[in-house]
Amino acid sequence: MKLNQLVAAGVLLSSASFATAAQNDSQFVVEDIKVEGLQRVALGAALTYLPVQVGDTMNGFRITQLIRSLYSSSHFERVEILRDGNTLLVRVSERPTISNIIFEGNDDIKDEQLQESLDGNDIRVGEPLDKTVLTSIENGLKDFFYSIGKYNADVTAIVTPLPRNRVDLKLLFEEGDAAKIKQINVVGNELFSDTELLEGLELQFDTPWWDFLSETRYQQQTLQGDMETLRNHYLDRGYLRFNVDSTQVSMTPEKDGIYITMNVSEGEQYTISDVELVGDILGHEDYIRAVLPLTPGELYNQAEVTYTEEFISNYLGRFGYAYPTVTTVPEINDEDKTVKLTLSVDPGKRIYVRRITFNGNTITADRVLRQNVNQMEGTWLSNGLLESSKGQLSRLTYMDDVEFETIRIPGEDDMVDVNFSVKEQPSGSFNAGIGYGDRTKLSLQAGIQQDNFLGTGKRVGLNVSTVSYQRSAQITYNDPYFTIDGISLGGSLGYSEFDGSDFNVIRYNSKQWSVGANIGYPINQFNRINFGLVYANVELYNRGYYEQTEQFYNQFVGSGDPDAPIEYDTLEASVSWSRSTLNRGLFPTAGSSQRASFSITTPNSDVNYFKSVLDTKFYYPLSRNQRWSVLARLRLGYGNGYGEINGNEQILPFTQNFTAGGADTLRGFENNTVGPRGVLRNSSPGASGPGGEVYPGDPDNDTISISRRSLGGNAMALGGLELIVPTPFVEEEMDNSVRTSLFWDIGNVWDTEFDYDKYSQLEQVDYTYGALLDYSDWKQYRSSAGISVQWISPMGPMVFSFSRAIKERDGDDAKFFTFNIGQTF
Incomplete structure (x- = not known):
């Protein structure tokens, strides 16, 4: 077929050429239209981009329109317009389709950020690739690296052809090292020293190695913020005419060092001559004037001006005026160095x-x-x-x-x-399996624990578990919104068998079943008060004979069989107050929480005692993104008995004693080993009478020994400080599920009823587990320091701690590494 070429046009916008050649017969009437070269684009779709129909007259202008229309569709890389008789022939070469996008070598820019940038340029998998925008993308990314001080950075876009007109697009990054700030100079300052001005800036230089929070890498955006910080330093002290005249940023020839110079004009101090409120203040002018920090006769302070504007806006926002306009207009008098401030308020409409x-x-x-x-x-x-x-x-x-x-x-x-x-985020777990912990040893568990059961916000738990020291089954339920006013209602039913010797406390076994109910009332959004009532039946057996427990056992055990099990019932009433301003329920970084509780058994119970506990935590963020934060915590507890039974003064049952040591109390010490140990008293041999009768020996000749296990105490004081730091090699998005902290723990558990003088004069025959200490002395504290990693894993919360005891007492069991699964944070 002989083709008479009307126009041959090769057009590639920004990177291709455009050429035309015309015959003498430059016009003709189109009798047919053919399109060649289509692969992915349907013929019907291609024809919609042609501003030509059969019967139209073709000329140079119409050809130009046709070519522009085809390129504007973004589907074609090359276009040719040909004539075969009166048939218009359009030959196209489609743009390749992006099969995959790969990022390689990028550390400062995350893949998600890069993909967002490409999306803005319509470059995504499955779309045609416009090669003309790749150069601008490369240059834009280079500009970003330059803005953060990486002047040796390079970005290369590599396009790899694939079969069926597809391509792989790879963005290869060579970031290089960021230029460090060698020196920052302030020129023109006479009122404040360089040291005073520079210490408030975020950009720093020549910092000591331990100051790892300093930013010594040059960043253009940070410099802009530091210039504003410098300006505010002067404006907050009355220097209203202060100005940063110029800023010079110079680079070393190797592009690895930056010198920054800021030239400033300080001016003089200005005082406030008058403060005027104008506009509609909705009848609240007297209140606003009473609380405004701006006072005539005082130095001008930009921070107070900004605070005043924000305060008025927020105050009006409480009454529905969500978009007020508050503007401060200064009238400066350079002769007497005063300024009149006019606060113009427009509340807008109530929203x-x-x-x-x-x-x-x-x-x-x-x-x-x-x-x-x-x-x-x-x-x-x-x-x-x-x-x-x-x-x-x-x-x-x-x-x-x-x-x-x-x-x-x-x-x-x-x-x-x-x-x-x-x-x-996950609010509980369905569990069935085997676990191991240095506290629990081998454990088997099955059940469900949900804080948001079926999305209702109700807390439901059904758990059966067996660990080395305990077998238990428990059902719990709590509806935090039992009423529309936020009154909560809950209950529990449980059974457990406990072996103290496997819990690192003195030898005894117990069986207990309990049933309870609780109701809570909100005081406000931060405070809540709860009331509870729990009935429990307790059986103790396999007792150990320790001096501190004898007084309790003697209330129940007759002289006939001192080894017989004892059983008692209690009805315990409790009241607690809780307050929380934490910014998150798990892994908070700001705010505080407090909880105080008091429980007491009713007088008709078999044993009468009370317990009180105060637990408080304060989080202080150190950085704007709150990845660095300080936690200060304190836990206090005290309990004792009240009244008498059979002439015996009631004491706190040793099963209710406080214990310490381990992941959630004193890290660096074996679980539950801190505090009083059991004292074993051995009676001295008695004398035999002439009739074979035996006379008791002299109590002053008795001997004592100390148990390996802890007894716990009726008083507790625990505290500590933690520096929460970003977890190495973990992305910021994982901060809510992984936490690393450097900690210092301190505290003690003691027994206020222990009489040290009663045993101090007796001979101790066994020092295997340490010497006798005054277990009533609260000052015998312990302390430790280390690093802890907490992880909300699919198996449940996990805690790993590496710690070292700083202050320990005779007989303490220090432990360098501990881990636990299922501990609360």
């Missing part, structure tokens, strides 16, 4: 909430989340209520992250929708 929605909750029902939201639909929009709602949702143990946004409704200037975006 109402039309609808509250939730997204991201695939398990938790909307009504459960709504129960924790203080902002109501149909009422004023309150920023305070929204923030408190976010905090309350975040403290749920089954929530990983919570955010909210207000969405303006088109056509409505006084209504918004509020959308809460939540990210859930």
Whole structure:
């Protein structure tokens, strides 16, 4: 077939050529249209991009339009327009389809961030590749590396052809090392020294090796922030005319060092001559004036001006004015160095909430989340209520992250929708299997434990387990929203068999079954009070004869058979108060929590005692992203008996004693070994009478020995500090499931009823487990330090601790490494 070429056009935008050749007969009427070279694009779709139909007259202008239309479709890499008689022939070469996108060598930019950047340029798997944008992407990524001080960085886009017109796209990164800041100079400062000005900047230089929080790598964005910090330093001290005149950033020839120079003009101090409030303040002018920190006669302070604007905005937001405009207009008098501040307030319209929605909750029902939201639909929009709602949702143990946004409704200037975006996390586990821990040894367990049962927000537990020291079965239930007002109702039923010798305490065995109920009342969003009542039946047997336990056993055991088991019933009433402002339910990094409880057995119980416990934790974030944080914690406890039974003064049952040592109390010591040990008293041999009768020996000649196991005590004081740090080799997104901390633990357990003088004069015959100590002395504390890693694993919470005892007492069992599965954090 002979083809008469009308126009041959090879067009490649930005990287291809465009050429035309025309015959003498430059126009013709199109009788047919053919398209060649199509592979992925359907013929019907290709024809839609042709602004030409059969019967149209073709000329140079129409050909140019046709070529532009085909390229604008983004499907074609090359286009040719040919003529065969009166047939218009369009030959195309399609752009290759991206089969795979690979990132290699990128450390400072995550794959997800890179893919977002490519998405913005319509480069994604399954889409045609526009090679013309690759150069701009390379240059854009290089600019990013330059902005963070990596001036030797290089980015190369490699396109590998594949069969069926497909390609692999690889972005190869050579980041290199970041340029370090060699020196920062401030020129023109006379009022403040270089040291005082530079210590407040985020960028640092010549820092000691231990100051690992310092940022010595140059970053353009950080420098901009430091310039603002420098400016605020002067403005907060009244230097209203301060200015950073210029900034020079120079580089060493090797591109590995940066010198920064900031030229400043300090000016003079200005005082406030007057503060005026103008605009509509909704009748709250007297209150706002009373709390404003801006006072005539004082030095101008930019921080206080900003605080005032934010305070007024937030205050008006409490009454539904969610979008107020507060502007401070300064009138500067350079002659007397004063400034008049005019606060212009425009509250705008009162905003109402039309609808509250939730997204991201695939398990938790909307009504459960709504129960924790203080902002109501149909009422004023309150920023305070929204923030408190976010905090309350975040403290749920089954929530990983919570955010909210207000969405303006088109056509409505006084209504918004509020959308809460939540990210859930596992709130329990179905378990059946075998475990091992240095505390529990071999364990078998089966059951279910859920804090968000079937998405209802109810806590349900059914567990059966057997470990070296205990076999137990327990059913628990709690409905945190039994009523719409947030009253909770719960109960428990349990049975256990316990062996003290395998728990690192003195020898005894017990069987216990119990049934209980509790009810809780919210005081406000942070505080809650709970009441409980538990009936328990306890049987003790296989006793050990220790001085500290004899007084308790003597209440029940007759002289006929001292080894007989004892059994008693108790009805225990309790009241507790809890408060939490933590930012998360698990692995918090900011806020505090406190819990105080008091329990007492009723007078009709077989034993009468009381216990009180105070547990408090404070989290102090050290960095803006809160990956660095300090935890300070304190736990106090005291218990004792009250009244008498059969002439015997009641004491706290030793089964209720506090113990310490191990993962959740004093790391660095064997579990439950810290504190008083059992004292064994051996009577001296008696004399025989002439009739064969035996006379008791002199008690002053008795001997004592100390048990290997701990007895615990009726008083406890434990505390510690932890530096929470980013976990090495773990991404930031995993901070809610993996935590690493450097810790220092300190504390003691003691017995206020122990009479040291009663035994100190007796001979001790066995020092295998240490010498007798004054177990009533609270000052005999222990301490340890180390590193701990906590992980919410698929098998349950796991704790790994490496620690060393700093202060230990005679007979203590120090332990370098401990791990436990299923411990609470």
